[in-house]
Amino acid sequence: MNDKKNIILVALIVSVILMAAKFTAYFITGSNFVLTDAAESIVNVIASAFAFYSIYLTSQPRDVNHPYGHGKVEFFSVFIEGILISMAGIGILVKSTYSLFYPNHVHQLLTGAIIIGITGIINGGLGYFMIGKGKSLRSITLEADGRHLVADMVTSGGLVAGLTLIYFTKLLWLDSTLSIGVGLYIVFSGYKLIRRSVSGLMDEADFDIVNNVINILNAKRKPEWIDIHNLRAQKYGAELHIDCHLTLPNYFDLNRVHEEVKLVDELINNEAHIKTEFFIHTDPCLPYCCHYCSMPNCPIRSEAKRVDIPWTMENLTRNKKHFE
Secondary structure: OHHHHHHHHHHHHHHHHHHHHHHHHHHHHOOHHHHHHHHHHHHHHHHHHHHHHHHHHHOOOOOOOOOOOOOOHHHHHHHHHHHHHHHHHHHHHHHHHHHHHOOOOOOOHHHHHHHHHHHHHHHHHHHHHHHHHHHHOOOHHHHHHHHHHHHHHHHHHHHHHHHHHHHHHOOOHHHHHHHHHHHHHHHHHHHHHHHHHHHHHOOOOOHHHHHHHHHHHHHOOOOOOOEEEEEEEEEEOOEEEEEEEEEEOOOOOHHHHHHHHHHHHHHHHHHOOOEEEEEEEEEEOOHHHHHHOOOOOOOOOOOOOOOOOOOOHHHHOOOOOOOO
């Protein structure tokens, strides 16, 4: 968790410095095109500050009011960042559209392009670093902040190209026209972050993670684990919570049942590379389970095994035991 805090703190400090540089470029050039990048840098600072707080809150232990921890605040952090980005984009669209009809004088464009280019390179390097760390540390906040910085790098690259084009062509209307294009891109970037945060807050399934869990269960499946069904997964920050039903031989005593449940828990926690909390409901096997049961030397088998039923996303998430 300290790694997350340190990365976000660095991002916050860098965002403040780059915001000052971008507004300096705007005051030098008077360009709406440069203002689009400068305005978005305000969002970078606010978003990084909120991300720092959300990661701090996520690190707090569970309590009576938050039995699943505070991890979901990361989704809320991303939602706020998406809203702020979208608002910045809409503001840019409004001002750029106005300036298209009432243009203002621009100057020292090459100086502005150099400043914006340097800030873009810094944002891009930091952004890709944060995306990588966000994936390895399972932090949607780090990853979202990193993607925002990469988007900012793309915007800055477009700004440098646009300012250079305006400088050589002397077509001042390009300043507002290109700003509108950047504003649309910023609004779309904000929408994607909002969409992702809402999916997390609404407990939308992360199919990549669930498929990884299912593949591990398939690869290390034991004969005693006759059936798994009604599997549901939820993410809370860097933690995964899984509910499922596990069918075991009905002649197992409570100690043996507990041991098998523990083995499933340890298997996923050791190999899925994400901290996982299991809530496993155990079901006793029934006679109609025999035709797909691999349990050797079963004392109550009513028929021989006839089929193999693979564990897939479709059949593990259904709320019933499997049939042929």
